[in-house]
Amino acid sequence: MEMITIKDIAKMCGAGVSTVSRAMNNHPDINEETKTKILNTIKEYNYIPNNSARNLKRTESRAIALLVKGIANPFFVKMIKIMEEAIEKERCLLVLRHVDEEENEVDVAMSLVKERKLRGIIFLGGYLNHTKEELLRLQVPLVFSSTSSMDQKPGDCYSYVSVNDVTESYKMVDYLCKLGHRKIAVLITNEADCGIGRLRLQGYEKALKDNQIELDQELIYHMKEIGMTSYTMENGYELMNELLDSGKEFSAVFAISDTLAIGACKAIFEHGLRVPEDISVSGFDGIDMAHYYNPTITTLRQPVEEMAKETVNLLFSVIRGKETHQYKTFEGELLEGGSTQSYCCCDSDSPS
Amino acid sequence: MEMITIKDIAKMCGAGVSTVSRAMNNHPDINEETKTKILNTIKEYNYIPNNSARNLKRTESRAIALLVKGIANPFFVKMIKIMEEAIEKERCLLVLRHVDEEENEVDVAMSLVKERKLRGIIFLGGYLNHTKEELLRLQVPLVFSSTSSMDQKPGDCYSYVSVNDVTESYKMVDYLCKLGHRKIAVLITNEADCGIGRLRLQGYEKALKDNQIELDQELIYHMKEIGMTSYTMENGYELMNELLDSGKEFSAVFAISDTLAIGACKAIFEHGLRVPEDISVSGFDGIDMAHYYNPTITTLRQPVEEMAKETVNLLFSVIRGKETHQYKTFEGELLEGGSTQSYCCCDSDSPS
DNA sequence: TTGTAGGCGTTATCAG
């Protein structure tokens, strides 16, 4: 029932608590013999030091926090994995924390800074709408990765890694235009979302404009529910059903995520239509699923691996004081899949 | 630079630390006026109490730990979400922790018990091979959910929620047999895996036997790499490629997860074959992707929602002392999708 | 209703 503490170990070994502490923490000033003896009793009694006490007392740690907004997002899952490895390589401890949609990630971060004496923080996802003052209060190096921000000018108090959502979604929509599509619908998060959704919509609008296509508000399909920012297949399916049921004419769809695109395909199939013969579908992100789907989803691949690695690199550069905060934008890559084809007014039945 | 503490707040308000503590923790014995005053200064100075100190001092908390082995698994992602809500409904704090493949979840749990004074622990995924002694040492109610265990007899020191992997995979393979398939390949984790993979293989073997089909070792495709237990589309793709390239004859494939099944489909398509006309493909789990895939994957749906809810229920029953530890097995549901069809020796080109 | 003091389990400091 009683928790065994460092004192108990000390008593058992006939040593002082500080010696036990030294043994545990690999301090240099300790006799090898007593050290092994202590380590043995620790193992024997399954003693595990109390982290709360440690964190409270320690002046610094090697902990890096990774705060993720949207842990279900497959795109993030991959980034997390890579960051995890990179951080481990720096011999640091990763503290992974899932942040809810309504939660304020900076508050969570602040709490962690106090609790764990963090070395640095990585924010993954979410929307960057915090004041410089709030961020400075965190007192540790910060990197925002794949976080959207309306004004693309980060302050000097944090680093920033991302693709340019406007530019990249422009690429995709422009690609659809060049294929000859003129009636291009877009599936997107709800209107209140000022995050990535809005940026990608901007790219869509600009691409249409540059291709001399008039913007048709009826082809912009927002998720209805407020606060509904989740990029799920189900939402893609729902949105596409609405769109198809509306009777509105269109030949291509740009879904602002691959998950939405896949859901959309399902709706299209269920309406007895084909992808891409009847409707071309394109996504965004370049997640594995887009590649494995049938047909392969035409998508805009974000260089996940490089982005994740660079995120960690930037963080450690600042931690080491070697560099000051930076702003890195990555280029996406348009992957042509089987879900899009050039627009054909005669509605051919036998492509290929 | 200096961290602001409870003492600072106390000083600023001209109050004692205990009063500040009472204000923060909603204690009854406190003057409303002083309470609001304190709360205001706390807000004004953005004071956040140090969790380490709290955990160290508190004798109990309302924290429940959820230790997940394989956070990338879409099946778990859904369960986590549901458990999260259920735990919140019990007005408890969820401590979500990702456990690496090589990490021992019980060690992590032990560490958390000490650090956070946990009320209970839920283990999601992984393989249950811990001694009763180890588990008892944790001192708090335990539930293993969707964890595999060779001997299906849990001790009395923990609860257990799962489907019967043998029975359920039997159902699926039996279904394929009843469709007329006699050469059924299986895609599975590496041979060293004594977890879910082995159980599902048992179901496969039994189903074949009951259908008077001789077991053909060459149709059992294990992941090659040791320690490779990840149920990814990529692995499914690789395995299926090997299988197809081997020239071995078969008409159906049972992949022990939907992700593997989807990867397998991709490989089949790339070999110029069709699903299900040339090869029937079935999966396991019933994740969303199986439903959205084209064709829809025939799968064995695990009742995620109920399982997740029951997991939390069992935990709280024990916490409240109302019930003793239990062992709940759920029935899966075979969802017929478009990826399977009855075996047709004439290799029809125009199904329905 | 409020304040003071002691201790939670460690680590850091400093004298031996």
Add this chain to the structure above:
DNA sequence: CTGATAACGCCTACAA
């Protein structure tokens, strides 16, 4: 090399 001892920041008797 080792062992007391004083913090770390908070909560909680207990006394006022």
